[in-house]
Amino acid sequence: MSDTISFRQEIANLLYASEGEPLNTCIQCGTCSGTCPVAPYMDYTPRQIIALINQGKKEEVLQSNTFWYCASCYHCTVRCPQDINITDLMYALKRYSIWKGQHKEGLIGPTFSEAFVKMIVRGGRSFEPVLAPSYIFSFGMRELLLEVQGATELLLKGRLPLLPPRIKRLDNFKRMLGRIIPMGGLE
Numbered sequence: 210m211s212d213t214i215s216f217r218q219e220i221a222n223l224l225y226a227s228e229g230e231p232l233n234t235c236i237q238c239g240t241c242s243g244t245c246p247v248a249p250y251m252d253y254t255p256r257q258i259i260a261l262i263n264q265g266k267k268e269e270v271l272q273s274n275t276f277w278y279c280a281s282c283y284h285c286t287v288r289c290p291q292d293i294n295i296t297d298l299m300y301a302l303k304r305y306s307i308w309k310g311q312h313k314e315g316l317i318g319p320t321f322s323e324a325f326v327k328m329i330v331r332g333g334r335s336f337e338p339v340l341a342p343s344y345i346f347s348f349g350m351r352e353l354l355l356e357v358q359g360a361t362e363l364l365l366k367g368r369l370p371l372l373p374p375r376i377k378r379l380d381n382f383k384r385m386l387g388r389i390i391p392m393g394g395l396e
């Protein structure tokens with residue numbers, strides 16, 4: 210028997226074990242795509258993404274914007290006649306994409322997510338100035354200036370720390386994280 214597992218099985222393994230093999234039960238009815246408010250902006254609709262995963266089309270899936278555009282609204286999940294948790298699937302694809310370092314170029318989502326996870330792993334807390342460069346330059350000049358103005362006001366009022374905060378017992382926190390997420394090259 211081969212030691213390598215298929216792309217479809219890798220993604221299925223990232224979903225909750227208690228849900229069995231949800232991707233197998235998709236009947237391609239399209240309810241999720243018809244329900245999704247973001248579908249018109251996605252390279253592939255949620256229904257198409259499931260079909261591509263089941264066909265093992267890893268490159269097409271990872272190079273799409275679909276899961277990065279998902280707004281986590283859960284409309285698809287509550288309406289799926291097969292009770293497939295499509296929202297969780299979108300989260301699983303984001304994790305997989307970051308883990309493998311494969312994603313479509315030019316999207317804010319992967320850069321933001323990677324910066325966020327690295328920051329949490331290092332200090333245990335979110336720190337806006339570290340996150341801002343991952344998206345702030347995609348705004349127009351006016352928005353950029355407004356963001357800088359807002360940050361300056363927060364800083365002057367002592368609402369924005371100068372240095373990234375760190376939680377207590379950071380080593381314990383890192384050990385816990387190491388058990389639940391594949392760290393890859395994130396540390």
Ligand code: SF4
Nearest residue numbers: 235236238239241289
């Ligand atoms: S609504 Fe459910 S069963 Fe229908 S295509 Fe979407 S995931 Fe598949």
Ligand code: SF4
Nearest residue numbers: 245279280282283285
């Ligand atoms: S959870 Fe994501 S994929 Fe599902 S309907 Fe909302 S935006 Fe679309």
